[in-house]
Amino acid sequence: DAMVIQNPRYQVTQFGKPVTLSCSQTLNHNVMYWYQQKSSQAPKLLFHYYDKDFNNEADTPDNFQSRRPNTSFCFLDIRSPGLGDAAMYLCATSRVAGVIYEQYFGPGTRLTVT
Amino acid sequence: LAKTTQPISMDSYEGQEVNITCSHNNIATNDYITWYQQFPSQGPRFIIQGYKTKVTNEVASLFIPADRKSSTLSLPRVSLSDTAVYYCLVGDVWSGNTGKLIFGQGTTLQVKP
Numbered sequence: 554d555a556m557v558i559q560n561p562r563y564q565v566t567q568f569g570k571p572v573t574l575s576c577s578q579t580l581n582h583n584v585m586y587w588y589q590q591k592s593s594q595a596p597k598l599l600f601h602y603y604d605k606d607f608n609n610e611a612d613t614p615d616n617f618q619s620r621r622p623n624t625s626f627c628f629l630d631i632r633s634p635g636l637g638d639a640a641m642y643l644c645a646t647s648r649v650a651g652v653i654y655e656q657y658f659g660p661g662t663r664l665t666v667t
Numbered sequence: 668l669a670k671t672t673q674p675i676s677m678d679s680y681e682g683q684e685v686n687i688t689c690s691h692n693n694i695a696t697n698d699y700i701t702w703y704q705q706f707p708s709q710g711p712r713f714i715i716q717g718y719k720t721k722v723t724n725e726v727a728s729l730f731i732p733a734d735r736k737s738s739t740l741s742l743p744r745v746s747l748s749d750t751a752v753y754y755c756l757v758g759d760v761w762s763g764n765t766g767k768l769i770f771g772q773g774t775t776l777q778v779k780p
Contacts, residue, residue: 557710586768595754595770596711643710655701656768658710 556580557659559644565665566634574629574662576644585627586656587619588643596643602627631664639666671755671771678777685742687774689755692736700731700738703754705773711754715740742776750778 558577566572576585583604588596600609602621616638618630631638641663645656672690679685691700699718703711715722717729717738728741742749752773 595773596768597770598768641708645710655713655716656711658712661708661710663708 557644557646557657559642559659559662561662562660563663563665565667566631567667568636569633572631572634572664574631574642574644574664576627576629576659577625578644578646578657579625580646580648580657581624582646582648582657583624584647585621586645586647587617587627587629588645589638590641590643590661592640599629634664634666636666639664671757673753673755673771673774675772676775676777678779679745680779681746682744685745685749685776685778687740687742687753687755687776688737689740689771690737691755691757694735694757695759697759698757699759700729700735701756701758701768702727702729702740703756703770705752705754711770714753745776745778747778747780749776751776 556579560575564572584601586601587599589599590596598610599613599617600619616632620628627644629642641661643661644659647656670693699716701716702714704714705711715724715727715729717731719731719735722729730739740753752775754770754773756768756770758768
């Protein structure tokens with residue numbers, strides 16, 4: 554089945570130690586998104602790629618970076634994780650075509666910062 | 668992007684119909700209304716989307732009045748497995764737009780036996 558895959562599902566990192574979360578998709582969608590979701594809060598969009606074009610949200614901290622080497626893969630890099638960055642990180646994809654679109658979300662990576 | 672307002676929580680019983688209303692007073696002409704469902708420790712899942720009047724699929728119905736300032740998600744005969752957070756989103760989904768989603772607070776639906 555076509556899907557959005559996130560690895561790992563659970564990630565533990567130390568305060569200040571860089572960490573990379575990965576997302577892959579078999580849907581061949583041209584848009585990929587990264588969201589941060591903290592406990593009992595709604596998902597918050599960090600940035601998205603439309604093909605190779607990177608779109609950063611205005612309030613996304615510089616500590617968060619992203620890479621999209623090809624259509625299928627997208628990475629979230631947290632350069633110096635703080636305790637406040639502990640959250641679920643969700644990757645999503647969508648196909649820009651026509652009026653109706655929907656975003657397909659992966660299962661998320663739960664990041665713990667110690 | 669239009670701001671949405673939903674009830675924070677709702678309770679229901681198995682077999683009942685549940686209606687969750689979302690207010691979006693500043694909806695723009697090009698905006699569509701979309702609802703997502705999220706179970707704990709999972710990513711959100713698309714439920715339904717509409718522009719005006721009524722839309723129905725195998726999961727839910729979406730009612731949108733003529734002024735489009737609100738919408739109601741209707742879940743027929745809910746079961747325990749429908750316990751989840753339901754998000755109402757409003758945004759421009761015309762071709763060429765990357766469809767940025769801004770999630771509001773969502774409504775936590777608790778279905779009881």
